Amino acid sequence: MTDDHQLRVSKIQNGTVIDHVEAGQALNVLAILGIDGTSGETVSVGMNVPSDRLGRKDIVKVEGRELSQSEVDVLSLIAPAASINIVRDYEVVEKSRVVRPETVSGVVSCPNRNCISNADEPITSGFAVLSDGVRCDYCGSIVREKEIAANLDVS
Amino acid sequence: MRQDHLISAVDLSREDIEAVLDRAAEIDANPAAFRQRHAGTVLGLCFFEPSTRTRMSFDTAMKRLGGQTVDMGPVESSSVKKGETLADTVRVVEGYADALVLRHPSEGAATMAAEFIDVPLVNAGDGAGQHPSQTLLDLYTIRENAGLDDLTIGIMGDLKYGRTVHSLAEALTNFDVNQHFISPESLQLPRNVRYDLHASGASVKEHTELDEVLPELDVLYVTRIQRERFPDENEYLKVAGEYKIDDETLAAASDDLVIMHPLPRVDEIAPEIDDSDHAKYFEQAHNGIPVRMALLDILLSNDD
Numbered sequence: 139m140t141d142d143h144q145l146r147v148s149k150i151q152n153g154t155v156i157d158h159v160e161a162g163q164a165l166n167v168l169a170i171l172g173i174d175g176t177s178g179e180t181v182s183v184g185m186n187v188p189s190d191r192l193g194r195k196d197i198v199k200v201e202g203r204e205l206s207q208s209e210v211d212v213l214s215l216i217a218p219a220a221s222i223n224i225v226r227d228y229e230v231v232e233k234s235r236v237v238r239p240e241t242v243s244g245v246v247s248c249p250n251r252n253c254i255s256n257a258d259e260p261i262t263s264g265f266a267v268l269s270d271g272v273r274c275d276y277c278g279s280i281v282r283e284k285e286i287a288a289n290l291d292v293s
Numbered sequence: 294m295r296q297d298h299l300i301s302a303v304d305l306s307r308e309d310i311e312a313v314l315d316r317a318a319e320i321d322a323n324p325a326a327f328r329q330r331h332a333g334t335v336l337g338l339c340f341f342e343p344s345t346r347t348r349m350s351f352d353t354a355m356k357r358l359g360g361q362t363v364d365m366g367p368v369e370s371s372s373v374k375k376g377e378t379l380a381d382t383v384r385v386v387e388g389y390a391d392a393l394v395l396r397h398p399s400e401g402a403a404t405m406a407a408e409f410i411d412v413p414l415v416n417a418g419d420g421a422g423q424h425p426s427q428t429l430l431d432l433y434t435i436r437e438n439a440g441l442d443d444l445t446i447g448i449m450g451d452l453k454y455g456r457t458v459h460s461l462a463e464a465l466t467n468f469d470v471n472q473h474f475i476s477p478e479s480l481q482l483p484r485n486v487r488y489d490l491h492a493s494g495a496s497v498k499e500h501t502e503l504d505e506v507l508p509e510l511d512v513l514y515v516t517r518i519q520r521e522r523f524p525d526e527n528e529y530l531k532v533a534g535e536y537k538i539d540d541e542t543l544a545a546a547s548d549d550l551v552i553m554h555p556l557p558r559v560d561e562i563a564p565e566i567d568d569s570d571h572a573k574y575f576e577q578a579h580n581g582i583p584v585r586m587a588l589l590d591i592l593l594s595n596d597d
């Protein structure tokens with residue numbers, strides 16, 4: 139199985155491997171990380187990779203990048219089974235599963251265009267995590283889990 | 294009151310509401326006793342949206358408690374026009390006043406403003422969000438005329454964008470109330486209000502026709518359906534016409550039905566209703582003074 143992996147997604151020297159991402163969510167993971175290919179990182183993406191745990195899964199490997207807590211928090215909402223591996227000098231030095239947070243800040247923007255968090259004010263968007271989505275701390279708008287990907291703040 | 298601000302009706306407990314309504318009743322009974330209660334207090338009025346009525350009501354309430362008001366004036370002539378953030382504006386005005394009243398066109402504006410200041414803040418309307426001081430005077434009016442428990446209320450009109458509706462519906466979940474919502478499908482309650490009502494276990498039913506529920510109502514709360522909510526003029530006229538009240542509509546209503554409206558109305562309640570015993574909307578508007586006096590009195594006494 140391990141050899142199989144290597145064929146599909148190459149090893150990275152330093153950075154993060156996000157494994158066990160629900161199949162179909164890899165591009166949303168990239169969106170959460172604000173990666174659109176213009177910033178120069180080396181990124182490898184495996185989609186629909188066979189997995190014992192998930193049947194099919196996606197994998198994202200990002201060279202030269204360790205994730206912030208806000209990024210991990212939002213990631214946990216769209217890829218609850220994900221594991222995060224920090225790689226330094228080709229070795230996994232830290233491996234953790236994502237944990238569903240109680241709140242998320244930044245990363246997601248409020249879908250309500252008229253919300254004060256979308257105005258030019260000195261605040262960061264913030265959401266309380268509900269059982270099936272998140273709720274804006276400011277206007278109270280509810281974003282369902284499946285809508286989160288469409289509301290990522292990738293500026 | 295547990296909190297220092299009044300931002301959303303969701304924050305109000307039954308005890309909070311009753312404390313304000315009881316104080317308002319005391320004020321109503323003996324306004325002279327409160328005349329100098331907050332002498333020397335200054336209330337800052339920050340209205341980022343035109344509103345004569347609510348602004349006048351808070352202005353009067355503060356003055357009848359012996360205090361004074363400072364008003365930032367119309368947005369066109371203020372620093373906001375020069376691009377100042379709301380966060381900056383409230384931090385500046387906080388230095389002039391002992392409490393602030395804020396009306397703003399963006400949802401969540403009051404929640405954000407409260408993060409930046411230490412004086413009490415009253416949300417006097419944030420976009421299509423909340424208008425909790427209106428709710429307190431609505432509740433006062435309901436309590437005086439029909440009682441707040443074992444009540445069946447119909448709330449009709451623009452339930453989607455109507456901030457008075459959102460605040461009222463959420464506050465009513467503190468009481469034993471059956472809530473019926475009557476609106477065109479395109480103006481039904483927004484997802485977040487529905488969520489709060491559901492979470493509080495309230496009895497909520499939705500209708501597109503008033504006839505379905507009118508006979509069982511103790512209170513009918515009517516709101517205006519605004520033209521700008523419809524892309525097409527004909528569509529507006531067609532829809533708005535279905536949610537109007539006149540003598541003929543009321544033939545099926547209980548004799549004790551109380552009709553309320555946050556005003557201003559356009560033509561959703563026919564003038565012929567005004568002289569009937571059903572009409573409580575002018576009384577409701579007058580209640581704005583004692584209730585806002587009570588609210589300010591309680592918020593300003595919190596840190597004494």
Ligand SMILES: [Zn+2]
Pocket residue numbers: 248249250253254255274275276277278279401
């Ligand atoms: Zn919002």
